[in-house]
Amino acid sequence: MRTKIEVRGLKKSFQSDKGPLPVVDDVSFTVGDGEFVAVVGPSGCGKTTLMNMMAGFVRPDSGAVLIDGAPRSKPNAKGILISQQGSVFPWLTVRENLMFGLNGHAGDDRMAVADHYADIVGLKGFEDSFPHELSGGMLKRTELARALAVKPEILYMDEPFSALDALMSLRMRTELLRILAEERHTTLLITHDVEEAIHLADRVVVLSPRPTRIQAVYEVPIAHPRKISSRAAQELRVTILRELGVEREVPV
Amino acid sequence: MKRIKEAWPAIALIAVLIAIWWLTVHLTHSLIFPTPWGVVTGTWELLRNGTLWEHIGASLMRVGAGFGLAVCLAVPLGLWMGWVSGAYRTLNPLFQILRPISPIAWIPIAILWFGVGDASPIYLIFISSVFPMIVQTTVGVHTIEKRYLRAAENFGVSRGTLFKQVVIPAVLPQVLVGMRIGLGVAWLVVVAAEMIALHSGLGYMIMDSRNAGNRYDLVVAGMIIIGLIGLSLDTIMRLLEGVRWIRWRYAH
Numbered sequence: 001m002r003t004k005i006e007v008r009g010l011k012k013s014f015q016s017d018k019g020p021l022p023v024v025d026d027v028s029f030t031v032g033d034g035e036f037v038a039v040v041g042p043s044g045c046g047k048t049t050l051m052n053m054m055a056g057f058v059r060p061d062s063g064a065v066l067i068d069g070a071p072r073s074k075p076n077a078k079g080i081l082i083s084q085q086g087s088v089f090p091w092l093t094v095r096e097n098l099m100f101g102l103n104g105h106a107g108d109d110r111m112a113v114a115d116h117y118a119d120i121v122g123l124k125g126f127e128d129s130f131p132h133e134l135s136g137g138m139l140k141r142t143e144l145a146r147a148l149a150v151k152p153e154i155l156y157m158d159e160p161f162s163a164l165d166a167l168m169s170l171r172m173r174t175e176l177l178r179i180l181a182e183e184r185h186t187t188l189l190i191t192h193d194v195e196e197a198i199h200l201a202d203r204v205v206v207l208s209p210r211p212t213r214i215q216a217v218y219e220v221p222i223a224h225p226r227k228i229s230s231r232a233a234q235e236l237r238v239t240i241l242r243e244l245g246v247e248r249e250v251p252v
Numbered sequence: 253m254k255r256i257k258e259a260w261p262a263i264a265l266i267a268v269l270i271a272i273w274w275l276t277v278h279l280t281h282s283l284i285f286p287t288p289w290g291v292v293t294g295t296w297e298l299l300r301n302g303t304l305w306e307h308i309g310a311s312l313m314r315v316g317a318g319f320g321l322a323v324c325l326a327v328p329l330g331l332w333m334g335w336v337s338g339a340y341r342t343l344n345p346l347f348q349i350l351r352p353i354s355p356i357a358w359i360p361i362a363i364l365w366f367g368v369g370d371a372s373p374i375y376l377i378f379i380s381s382v383f384p385m386i387v388q389t390t391v392g393v394h395t396i397e398k399r400y401l402r403a404a405e406n407f408g409v410s411r412g413t414l415f416k417q418v419v420i421p422a423v424l425p426q427v428l429v430g431m432r433i434g435l436g437v438a439w440l441v442v443v444a445a446e447m448i449a450l451h452s453g454l455g456y457m458i459m460d461s462r463n464a465g466n467r468y469d470l471v472v473a474g475m476i477i478i479g480l481i482g483l484s485l486d487t488i489m490r491l492l493e494g495v496r497w498i499r500w501r502y503a504h
Contacts, residue, residue: 055406057402075402075405076406076408077406077407079406081402081406083399085399087400087402087403089403089417089418089421090500090501091421091422091496091497091500092417092421100404100409100413101407101408101409103407103408103409103410103413130500130503131500132503150407
């Protein structure tokens with residue numbers, strides 16, 4: 001597999017009242033083209049900072065992020081970030097949101113692309129709705145469709161489904177897998193949900209508490225469609241939870 | 253039906269106040285202070301001879317001109333100050349000093365600069381309504397949620413799209429708040445401004461009624477009309493909350 005993203009020795013500290021607070025401490029890994037990598041870690045460990053550096057929103061103190069071998073310093077439409085809080089524009093309709101990033105296309109074309117992706121994420125019939133008329137799950141679909149519409153090479157997903165209820169979160173995972181089976185994007189998922197990581201990813205990177213480093217990396221050698229209740233998945237889940245230091249709390 | 257139900261306590265309160273007013277005038281045998289009925293007949297007299305419409309028209313024209321000029325300056329200036337921090341740092345301290353100066357304090361200078369014609373009250377209205385609108389527009393830009401700006405940055409849209417589809421719609425609800433404040437202040441100020449050396453307008457009408465024979469029935473009539481028109485102006489402004497670029501803010 002060709003290397004799509006190379007993270008090389010990323011370090012980041014933030015200024016606090018008590019001096020510099022190291023958040024990310026020397027993280028290096030690679031993501032292959034079309035690969036789905038999940039990053040799990042304890043809350044507050046610096047996952048989001050790592051993602052923001054990878055997507056170009058935050059400058060690292062040292063180290064570099066290389067996309068296709070070229071250093072990335074600014075965000076661009078080749079890698080779209082989907083965050084937990086979401087950023088669907090409340091003043092635009094679903095269709096206008098989906099058309100937002102489609103600069104280079106002609107007017108009719110943009111609409112066709114937008115409606116196509118609305119259809120893909122299951123928002124057909126809601127193209128003219130405003131975000132406040134949608135449920136949380138539909139908002140996530142809108143956000144996902146807006147990202148997919150610009151055909152990004154990389155999807156950066158920062159706890160994308162954690163604000164949804166358990167049922168909707170599960171449905172969104174299945175939807176995401178279905179979409180990625182159709183249009184393969186290199187995907188980076190940050191989550192605190194180990195089960196979600198195992199359900200979706202080809203590889204799971206486990207981060208240490210802050211200042212965060214890579215503590216372990218696990219392949220997920222289970223074919224799709226995956227059964228979370230399967231023995232292999234459950235064993236991996238326990239292993240990763242143990243790695244995160246919560247083995248005693250794991251219900252068997 | 254529901255509206256009537258909700259409005260009746262307010263209507264009852266006003267009715268009670270009018271009754272107390274009537275009773276008090278009767279009991280004190282006041283020769284100058286009018287009864288409510290006296291105010292009604294006074295208003296009728298003004299309506300019949302047409303002067304009331306002239307005065308209302310003159311006041312509204314001055315407010316329209318002063319407030320209109322203020323909007324034309326305040327909105328672009330507020331956007332600029334909100335967006336460019338250098339502009340904010342340069343202009344904001346000056347505006348914070350000018351803003352608390354009562355428009356009444358400007359009257360001598362207004363007369364000096366603009367004489368005793370229409371230009372003076374228009375200037376006073378302008379100076380009193382321009383600052384709240386600048387401040388609100390600037391606040392509007394400063395409080396645009398970062399996630400929306402980040403999304404725009406991520407999709408790499410042009411500056412034009414950024415302004416048209418993100419900044420302007422995000423700021424408009426705050427601009428409208430500023431306009432409601434500005435118009436309210438403008439209506440307060442026009443009456444005061446017209447009490448000086450002018451020969452038309454509701455403010456002049458009130459002063460003239462007193463000076464020309466203690467016609468307090470017309471004074472009170474003028475006050476009530478000012479209140480009702482002020483309420484109507486604000487109601488019209490509130491209708492703008494239904495405009496699609498603003499509605500998103502209130503739809504929850």
